[in-house]
Amino acid sequence: MPAQDLTKTDKKHQIHSLHHPSDVAEQLVITGGKGVTVQDADGHSYLDGLSSLWNVNIGYGRKELADAAATQMRSLSYYSGYAGTTTIPSIRLAERLMGLAPGMAAVFFASGGAEANEAALKTARFYWKALGKTGKLKVIARQYAYHGATLQTMSATGIPAYWKMFEPRIPGFVHIQTCYPYRFQGARPGETVGQAAARELEEAILREGPETVAALIGEPIHGAGGVIYPTEDYWPLVRAVCDKYDVLLLADEIVTGFGRTGRWFGLEHWGVTPDICSFAKGVTSGYLPLGGILMTQKVRNAIESVAPADRWMHGYTNSGQPACCAVALENIRILESEGLLENSARMGAALWQGLKEAFAGHPHVGDIRGGKGLLAALEFVQEKATRESFAQADKVGQRIKTELKELGILTRSRAAEGPHPAAGDQILFAPPLCITESEVEQIVDSLRRAVRAVLGS
Ligand code: PLP
Numbered sequence: 001m002p003a004q005d006l007t008k009t010d011k012k013h014q015i016h017s018l019h020h021p022s023d024v025a026e027q028l029v030i031t032g033g034k035g036v037t038v039q040d041a042d043g044h045s046y047l048d049g050l051s052s053l054w055n056v057n058i059g060y061g062r063k064e065l066a067d068a069a070a071t072q073m074r075s076l077s078y079y080s081g082y083a084g085t086t087t088i089p090s091i092r093l094a095e096r097l098m099g100l101a102p103g104m105a106a107v108f109f110a111s112g113g114a115e116a117n118e119a120a121l122k123t124a125r126f127y128w129k130a131l132g133k134t135g136k137l138k139v140i141a142r143q144y145a146y147h148g149a150t151l152q153t154m155s156a157t158g159i160p161a162y163w164k165m166f167e168p169r170i171p172g173f174v175h176i177q178t179c180y181p182y183r184f185q186g187a188r189p190g191e192t193v194g195q196a197a198a199r200e201l202e203e204a205i206l207r208e209g210p211e212t213v214a215a216l217i218g219e220p221i222h223g224a225g226g227v228i229y230p231t232e233d234y235w236p237l238v239r240a241v242c243d244k245y246d247v248l249l250l251a252d253e254i255v256t257g258f259g260r261t262g263r264w265f266g267l268e269h270w271g272v273t274p275d276i277c278s279f280a281k282g283v284t285s286g287y288l289p290l291g292g293i294l295m296t297q298k299v300r301n302a303i304e305s306v307a308p309a310d311r312w313m314h315g316y317t318n319s320g321q322p323a324c325c326a327v328a329l330e331n332i333r334i335l336e337s338e339g340l341l342e343n344s345a346r347m348g349a350a351l352w353q354g355l356k357e358a359f360a361g362h363p364h365v366g367d368i369r370g371g372k373g374l375l376a377a378l379e380f381v382q383e384k385a386t387r388e389s390f391a392q393a394d395k396v397g398q399r400i401k402t403e404l405k406e407l408g409i410l411t412r413s414r415a416a417e418g419p420h421p422a423a424g425d426q427i428l429f430a431p432p433l434c435i436t437e438s439e440v441e442q443i444v445d446s447l448r449r450a451v452r453a454v455l456g457s
Contacts, residue, residue: 003029003041017149026402028410033060036432036439038410049404049411049443051374051432054223054255055281058334059432065287065327065334072326081109081320090320093328097294100264100332103273104294109320113254113280114148116291117217120250120276121152122314123299124215127248127275130302130310136214140204140247142178144225144423147217147252156217159225161417176204178222179230182367182379182387183423194234202241210245215275220266223255226414227377227428229369235270248275248299254291258282259335259433261373262345269372275299283328290324340433341373347435348373354444364390364455366424376429378447380416380455389416389424396454397425403450409443 001009006029011021029041036059038048051057058065072089079087094107110116121139128136141147145158154162155169158178163169177184179197187196205213216238222228242249251274256266260282267274276299280291295303303312318324335341352370359365359378366387370376380396382388390396397413404411404427414426429443451457 001041006041035059035061036435044408046405046408046410047431047439047442049409049429049431051430052286053281054260054430055286057258057260057282057433058285058331058338058340059434062285062287062334065285065330068326068330069288069323072323076322078322080317082315087320087322087325089322089325089329093320093325096329096332097292101277101294103296104277105297106300107292107294108314109318109325110280110291110293110316111289111318111321111324112291113252113278114150114153115316116254116278116280116293117147117153117156117250117252118150119293119314120217120252120278121156121215123276123293123295123303123312124248124250126312126314127299127302128214130306133211133246135211136246138172138174138208138213139250140174140176140201140208140213140216142218143175144178144180144222144228145175145217145219145252146222146224147219174204174208176200178218178225178228179234180226180228180423181231192231192233194231194237197230197234198237198241201238202245205241205245205247210247213245213247215248215250216242217250217252219252219254220256220269221261221372221375223375223428223430224412224414226379226423226426227369227375227430229371229375232270235267235272239272250274251277253277254280255282255430256375258285258332259341259344259373260375260430262341262348263373264341266372283331284324285331287331288321288324288327289318290321290328292319335433338434343435344373344433347431347433347437347440348375350437350440351376351429351431351443354440355447358444358448359451362451363457365451370429374429374431374433374435378427379423380425380427387424389422392416395425397427399454400425400427400447400450403453404446407446407450409446409450 007027030038031041032039097107141156143158147153147156152170155173158175181193184193253265257279277294284290355368364380366381367379382390401413412428416425
């Protein structure tokens with residue numbers, strides 16, 4: 001069937017994530033992939049600059065994962081992981097994850113990121129109830145955070161566009177500024193942005209009352225909200241503030257996990273151990289859906305110390321789904337045996353360096369973010385001196401993204417909008433971890449041409 005007919009049929013029957021009918025005009029029908037490249041139904045090839053949705057970490061077309069799923073499905077397609085039964089792939093994967101995540105004492109499996117964060121948020125409530133501190137219910141989240149699209153994870157998300165048509169949000173989520181070095185407002189003289197952002201966290205806890213605050217949730221490096229890198233001092237300071245006021249630290253490692261930043265988990269860069277760590281996406285590189293939470297012994301103890309009638313009454317039909325776990329095990333084997341974490345670190349450094357060389361002197365590129373694995377972004381501004389964004393109607397980010405597509409690179413842009421302080425248009429990159437140096441150069445060269453086509457220089 002020609003692509004046009006496929007999109008027509010799609011439009012007739014399917015509602016997509018973030019759906020609006022106007023998007024279908026630009027829809028690609030993706031039919032295949034190998035390495036960092038995908039093909040569409042018209043026969044065009046594209047370098048996937050965002051690993052689809054930040055998740056295809058090992059790249060496309062790995063038959064080993066298909067074989068792992070098929071082998072498992074032939075022997076046992078499914079059995080429930082509710083208390084009382086378990087399956088071999090989930091046992092093996094749980095053991096494997098304990099070896100990758102220092103400081104973690106147990107894992108609970110989910111099917112995706114929002115389910116994982118939902119489990120993390122509920123577990124934070126449970127934890128304090130189990131300890132008798134029943135008033136600790138609020139969650140501090142950060143502007144520009146993305147934590148998922150269910151009602152609770154949407155409420156934790158710090159991007160108002162996700163709330164607008166679904167409000168009211170779940171009560172008890174308090175948003176503070178994130179550590180956004182380019183846009184943070186209110187740092188005092190002599191303070192780093194990390195110190196100021198950690199101070200803002202402490203002030204928020206004191207304002208709300210520490211006896212009401214259960215947790216802070218944050219992505220070690222923001223993904224969808226703009227690939228925002230914190231200053232090096234930020235996470236250790238956040239950990240210290242959380243410890244000072246008995247607030248759990250929930251790390252959303254759904255983008256930053258499984259090699260994306262050159263380590264197994266993003267917080268490793270700062271030597272910080274969270275109380276609960278959510279993961280999804282890269283754990284299976286998207287070959288099958290899987291997510292979950294890792295937890296420390298302290299959290300595990302709370303779950304295991306209560307009376308049966310007060311049990312952690314949480315679970316999903318697909319927790320520990322055997323084929324998904326088998327695929328995750330094979331994915332982790334490939335990440336490790338092919339040195340993809342090291343490649344992510346090396347190619348991420350090359351990408352960041354290439355972007356800096358190409359755009360540091362550009363009059364409309366205000367911020368160039370990168371440096372920890374394959375997570376990078378450019379932020380565009382009308383004027384560098386004032387950091388003023390382009391008007392939303394100019395659609396600068398979207399136009400650059402469209403030019404990139406014409407040049408054979410798929411990625412994602414962010415429009416100039418957002419909570420205060422408003423960010424500029426952005427182009428985001430998170431290619432598969434198997435990317436080569438010449439493919440990194442292709443991204444940078446194409447971006448140079450796309451930016452010239454839109455901004456004239
Ligand atoms: N957390 C982060 C950091 C994400 O980037 C995402 C998805 O993009 C999620 C949570 C939600 O994951 P899912 O879409 O699998 O529910």
